[in-house]
Amino acid sequence: MEWEVVIGIETHTQLKTESKIFSGASTNFGSEPNAHACLVSLAYPGVLPVLNEEAVNCAIRFGLAVDARIAEHSIFARKNYFYPDLPKGYQISQFELPVVGEGSLTISLGDENKTIRILRAHLEEDAGKSVHGIEEGKSGIDLNRAGTPLLEIVTEPDMSSAEEAVAYAKKLHELVQWIGICDGNMQEGNFRCDVNVSVKKKGEKKLGTRREIKNLNSFKFIKQAVDYEVNWQIERLEDGGTIKQSTILFDPDSGETREMRSKEEANDYRYFPDPDLLPLVISQEKINTIKSEMYELPSQMKSKLVKEFGLSNYDADGITSNIDVANFFRELLSFKVSAKLATNWILTNLFSRLNESNIDIKNSPLKANKLAELILRIEDKTISNNAAKKVFDEIWDQDEKVDDVIEKLGLKQISNVNEVEDILNQVLQDNEAMVEEYKSGKDKAFNALIGKVMKASKGKANPGQVSQLLKDKLTD
Amino acid sequence: MINLSLKELSEGLKQKKFSSVELTQFFLNRLDLHNSSINAFITIDKDKSLAMAKHSDEIIKEGNQDYLTGIPIAQKDIFCAEGWKTSCGSKMLDNFIAPYDSTVISKFNAVGAVNLGKTNMDEFAMGSSNETSFYGNVKNPWDIKTVPGGSSGGSAAAVAGRLAPAATATDTGGSIRQPASLCGLTGLKPTYGLVSRYGMIAFASSLDQAGPMCHTAEDCAAMMNVMSGHDPKDSTSIQRAKENYLTGISDPIKGLKIGVPREFFSEGLDPEVEKIIEGGINEYKKLGAEIVEISLPNNHLSIPVYYVIAPAEASSNLSRYDGVRYGYRTKEYDDLMEMYCKTREEGFGEEVKRRIMIGTYVLSAGYYDAYYLKAQKIRRLISEDFKKAFENCDVILGPSAPSVAFPIGEKKEDPLKMYMQDVYTISTNLAGLPGLSMPAGLMNELPVGIQLIGNYFSEAKLLNIANIFQMNTDWHNLSPEEFK
Amino acid sequence: MKFDNDEIKKIAHLARININKNEADKVGEKLEGILGLIDQMTQVNTDGIEPMAHALDITQPLREDKVTEVDIRKKSLKLSNETHQSLFIVPRVIE
Incomplete structure (x- = not known):
């Protein structure tokens, strides 16, 4: 049986800002745990979010770069769920009205180009980190990353192989750095992909059930994970099994994917507009200014x-x-x-x-x-x-200095015609046999003669000039 | 000192009749004497208050006295004040020493006002009787067998019992106006966005608004001069030139058009309360106001709408209380899930849990459109009713609450009856309008409040209208017998 | 609207609130009462009405991208129930 692979990618790009998306805490990486956990990051009672202008500017730059519509009016929503690295118990994100609408990105596959449609891109805050292995049965929470601005870029399911997925990820990775919105550091998790994979029988219109591979932070892992996942799904279906929609993790050590335990239960995120944040309105004037600076x-x-x-x-x-x-x-x-x-x-x-x-x-x-x-x-x-x-x-x-080195190494070309002619005449005199060979139709001898001249000039003659002079001499 | 207005206290300090330390000590002594009987305060910290008073005396000595410099103010325990326990009336925050100042507290600090202590309140401001507080119910100084109203019951009781010259409060569905009504005080809920919400512990973010609770409109104006103003830390704070609410407070109100909504005088309103409101209307007629009948046809929907929107926002706002970074954490648990569920079971009271459950439900998959979105649509209808009403009048007048203070325990087990307490106040929160309650009479020795609702940013006008009433009546000067 | 035990369990779990088995009926009864109140809304025709999320028709202000906050671990770690080397400690998080 022949199978078709359908892939869509959601990429979390960390935006290159000094401060967090909703507070004035630093976004620096590598500090002591919780050193950048400010009042807002810690979700103390009574604190409120205020939106970072640069995060908005980054979203606009991205929208312009993928030829997307920038929403004149977009809304921040709360995505509610409990997790220790999510201090408020909700993540501020965008749901119904994202800041960037439909656009596209063209990838090269060898000599061919393919256009991948971007469905949307929205601003949101990152969560903190759970640190394991401190004490048996316990985890530590570091909120330095909590509130770091992210742009989540979502494609349509337009890719049909691991190679295309990687090509898209690479292209996007290059683009976000190009437009200066993300430093692209994948080891630090500043560019991470969630890859949705499904398979269907060739020619079948209806999409298969997808599984989402979370948090892939290298191109190699994307390739490995998708390849593994595609095989897994096809084998399962060919064995008469079914695919359950689920969230999975890729283990680079084993090269395998597995279901996330924490996401087993059905999620009900209870999205609703964040009452602490007002509608984000972006004027055409602002878009034009940013465009002109890009x-x-x-x-x-x-x-x-x-x-x-x-x-x-x-x-x-x-x-x-x-x-x-x-x-x-x-x-x-x-x-x-x-x-x-x-x-x-x-x-x-x-x-x-x-x-x-x-x-x-x-x-x-x-x-x-x-x-x-x-x-x-x-x-x-x-x-x-x-x-x-x-x-x-x-x-x-x-x-x-370049000129000093040229001088020091004595590499300056001889440009005086008389000087070159003198050397040339001497070479012709010493190599009459070669001249004869040339005249009898052996073109190779011509290059050999040039080589002799260059050698005699200790490389300082200009090969083009020598060639011209030699040609003139031999056709005399 | 007990009966002096903020203006008189300010002048007394200026003329060195007494120092801020003496004034503060005087009220701290009143607290020693009376707080145990009405339970108005959660936290009293004499050393801190006196240290602030000492600092205020320095400011006065240097000649930099402001209107409220040196005057002790009771602060609702919903406002974070650095170094002070800020519990919001909840076991969940019983161990929470606020690490920062709310903007409201900063503003009082900036003018050298003294923090007299943190007042009791319904847990997370959810309640209309102050019976949901982890710290026990507050009693109404007018009759300690009755409730002071809520959620700002502690602030109301403190001012009514003359344990504090003035207090801050907050109002999500009536939590300033209803207790002001039940305790014979003047309380103002400003236009949404006029007073910063930063550092004010959130109940329902799109409705919460802080305001003053005082004896008179003039005192409220002085408090508003400090509390209001744009705050870059609150995205919903309005950018607007700061007003002086005292400037036009005595302007004549002749020709004022007062709208009386017929829906506010229907079933549910105590007939005795209605009579007192009529009396107030007649007083305004005498003062030269014109009375017009208006209609707020969707007002009856404000309670259902409120009990969708407020719990929905609250369910999300209160998710941060998980025992991880601060606040209560259950003692025994085997895993993360158990820690969460037990912490929140034990840390929250019944009413708070009830509202979290309702809020979670109305936002959950399959119900969002039917409940939350529907409520937001009706919210607009309610708001548009006011828009139309203000085409025909300058201010709306009606009762603040359907009854006078009721006995403690009477409605505690029946949330629906309790919710009806806010039937006249909630719609202004939904629309974001300013509302004021002031005393207009006594029924069975218990105060009755009149509510004035103004158009957006008409606080100065509302205070002016109330002040003119108070210049011609005496209800605001009455005090409960045992607290004189 | 009927609030059966399964529904209560589901909502309580989403809200991370443990509900004592003995109280579930009582809780359900009160919630049903409130939902009955809320259900008055169904009588209203709201076709074509724009939902109102905010009281005022204003737009989101933007903050300059500047670091204004400092390290507050001296305060923040003290407020927590359990910490270890600058981390807040919780029972093991399973991914």
Whole structure:
């Protein structure tokens, strides 16, 4: 039997704000437990929420980035349930009227593109953390994370394989960092996916019963968990079993999924509009202001790179793979470096060197201004591309001037025609046999002669110039 | 000192007739003498109050005296006051020493008023007789066999018994006006959003509003000058220029159009109370007001609507009392679920549990539309009734409560009878309008209150109208015999 | 509206309130009374009426994104029944 897989994803992105969504407590990670549990985070009697403007701005930026409608009027609701890491006994979220409406995100699958529809995105507060293993039979509650702003981004069930799920997650991960609303740190849980998986017989219209895999915080886990879950569901159905709608956890150690015990009972969240928070009204003017302050989106930048700068699809993807690479590229261009050379240098030399030393491009010891200086020396023919690689290695993490290194290594090209001609004549004289070979139709000899000239010039001749002069001489 | 108005106390302090320490000590002595008989206070902390008084005397000495500087004020135990036990009348918070000041408390502190103590109240402000308090019922100084009303019964009894010159209170469905009525006081529930709710323990967030409880409208105006004002810590706090409620308090009211809703004089109203209200209406006629009959056709729905919306919000607001971070935690439990369920079983009283259950029910799956959403729709109808009414009048007048103070225990076992106490007050909370109750007569030696309901932000007008009444009558000056 | 024991049990569980078996009937009776009162609402035609969630027709104010709160563990931990190294302690949370 052939099966189709249907996947929808809900992603909790932690928004990059200084303070919590409804209070002035810090959102810093890694502090002592409860150091950022302020009066509001602790849900003391009488405290009230006040909405953080930056959280709203982040939601607007996201809405604009996925071409969604920003709700002029949205409502905060209470989702009621008891849990020790949920201090108020309810989570403030958005239910009926979310801040961001329908939009879409296009993912690349090899050469093909697929559009994943975004159903909605809403603002909500994060819960705290339960810490285990302190004392037998007990848990500790740390409320530092309680009240951290989240944007929950919900897709339609538009993905049909683990690969597509991962491609979507990666694309979204890249986008939220690009627009500066999330730092993307997955280890710290700042970007976590709940993946809804169901299967149905091929051609069947009706969706199967879904199970929701909670809190996946790495792309690898998404892949593993979905693959495992799909097999599990298909096997179960083929054995004549049924699927029960449920919430499940993925165990990375065993590679298996299991039902969450705490969610066994049917939940009744009793959503209702939070009387402590008024309707959030967003003006077109505010949206326009935020729009005008936003960078171009990766998709916009990519098409510009292809159309205006003639980059290949592949190279353009490379440059727009994340905001830091794009920013490095933009900075190179600000020094009037050609886009093609800038792209080549980033995607080859810079990337391989960064990979070797496992450094993020943001922290590259070689700054864009210095790399630009080097590339400009290639463009003005002071040095050859090969020579530039030597300079690159030299200046990588050293505080030396590009021109000084060129001088020091004696890499400056000979541009004086007479000087090059002298060397050329000498080489032709010493290699008459090769000249004959060329004249008898062996093209390979031509390159060999260039090599001889370059060697004789100790690499300082300009290969293009040598080639031209040689051609002239041999056709005389 | 016992009969002095806030204005007179302020002048006495200014003229050094007495110091704040002496004044505070005087009222603390009254508490020693009388509190045990009426149980108006949950917490009295003489050292703290006197320390505040001492500080106030410094302020006065430096010449920075404000109207309420140095005057002891009784604070309803619903307001968080840093370092003071703030119990909200509940066992759940019996061990809760507030770690911060509510905005109302901060404002009193800022002008150097003295916190005289925390007054008793119905548990989480749920009740109309002060019989649901974990700290025992409060007794009405006019007849200690009767209730003072609720939920601000402690504040009402404290002021009526002249144990405090003035008190703060809160009103979700009538909790300022009904006890003011039953205890012969002037109490104002302001427009929703005028006084900050920050630090005021929530019962039903969309209805709760704090206000003053005093002998006179003028005292209420002085209290409102301190309590009102925009607070960035409360999203529902209104952004509006601050008013001085004393400025126009004696303006003539000639030509005032008073609307009398016929629905307020139907079945359920004690005929004797009705007579007294009629007397009040006649008094206003004499003062040059015009009386017009109006209609609030949906008023009878305010109780059903209220008993959906208030419990729904309360059920959620009270979920934070789980024994984890503060407050009561049950002594024996095997697991988390048992800890929750026993903590809340033991920490909450019957009425509170009842309302949590009702609130949980009306919000639960399958019932939300029929109950909660329906109630919100009718809430709008009730609110629109007022809008229409105010097209034909400046202020609405009626009874504050259907009866005078009733015997302790009479309605305790019958929630439905108890809920009827708020039949004339609840609709203003649902609409968010200001309402005031003031004494207008005695029935069998027990006070009867008149209610004035104004349009949004008409507090100054309401206080003016009440003040003119009080300048021409004497009901607000009466005191229960044993507390004179 | 009838409030049977199962219904009470369900609601009590959602509200995390233990209800003594002996009291369940009494509790149910009172709740039924209140629901009877509430049921007066059903007589009202509310077609096309916008629900009213707030008394005033105003919109949500926004707070500047600034850290204004400090570490209050000295106060907050003292108020709790059980703490351990800055954590609030509860019976084991099962996920």
